[in-house]
Amino acid sequence: MTLTREQIAKRIAKELRDGYYVNLGIGIPTLVANYVPAGMNVVLQSENGLLGMGEFPVDDKVDADLINAGKQTVTAIPGAAFFSSADSFAMIRGGHVDLTVLGAFEVDQEGNIASWMIPGKLIKGMGGAMDLVAGARNIVVAMQHANKQGESKMLKKCALPLTGVRCIKKVVTDLAVLEIKDGAFHLLERAPGVSVEEIKRLTEGKLIVSGDVPEMDVN
């Protein structure tokens, strides 16, 4: 069984540690906030200028001056701070954020990532993604392992314009948890019921499998 978006988020939530400052990108990464383990405190950074992002507001507390990086209305937790975009990216570029979770179109066995542009098709801009991948010490990419046509997104070499070079070390997909090191994908875990063969088939880049590969815990 391939994982749902929620299950990918659940698995990534297991990378969280008490006391972490975390930046979550748009899409599946945003869902990670719903699965912070009980008793654990993490503080969410939103790169438009908020440290201590809370949940969505109730209807009569919506404030146009309080949004997240996805331009959604949000709330601020007690102890939150607001700051300029320059300070925000000092946090990001300066390596002060403990964990960054973001999406991607492609990653490759060298740790390169492409996530911001499909020439001729989609030109929206990179926003903060290039700063995030350049600055974060610890990045997890959340994405689909392959597209609907069965073409791998775990490549030998990214074909799309890059967001960053040699910066990705961990990827969680609907099929597997992969570590990228020494020019290869290393299979750490597989989705429940998904075979190593299937993951091999859908991984274009070099895949290293050592010993028995455990199933992911997505409960």
Next chain:
Amino acid sequence: MSGFNKIVKNYEEAIAGLKSGMTVMVGGFGLCGIPEGLIKKVSESDLTGFTCISNNAGVDNFGLGLWLNKRQIKTMIASYVGENALFEKLFISGEMKVILTPQGTLAEKIRAGGAGIPGFFTATGYGTPVAEGKEVREFNGRKYILEESLTADFSFVKAWKADAMGNLIYRKTAMNFNPMIATAGKITVAEVEEIVPVGELNPEHIHTPGIFVQRVIKGNFEKRIEQRTVKK
């Protein structure tokens, strides 16, 4: 106080001296913290050919989308333009030149410009299309690219509170790019929700000291929300 009363009475005075072809910075992230009235006033003028520096370009028919409608922007420097169909059209057709710049690099280019620093090295964008044509330098085994700073003829910012001396306080995430943009304009105009008497703002709480601000105007804000998201 004579030389230090920066309050202007109307939008004509606020944008006086703005000319076609100038470089204009505009504060805001999406539609949050944008100087709505100043943008609208410029859109009603015949001025054109701007180099516009702003994180986003508004949405169709609001914010900087109004300048796009009138083709007033020749070159746009921004990090993300995804919410705007007309923008993509003008970009893809080549009618408008667009320099996509990583958000943190954009913030730092503006900060550096206002601080008198001509350029800086950053790892952001190394090895990507952003690095094309830029000097690469290695520090402690890591590669960085040279990014040049940005300044403007006019800076338009939005603040929450101001006084006649031009001191500004921003509200929540409506701060975003506004503090850096305020420092980087030859003429910085602040459109604010409230003007309070001099001495009323706590000096310890001022985000932008008045030295960076030449004009202050009391605005009226619609504060449109792009993604109204509520708890179920």
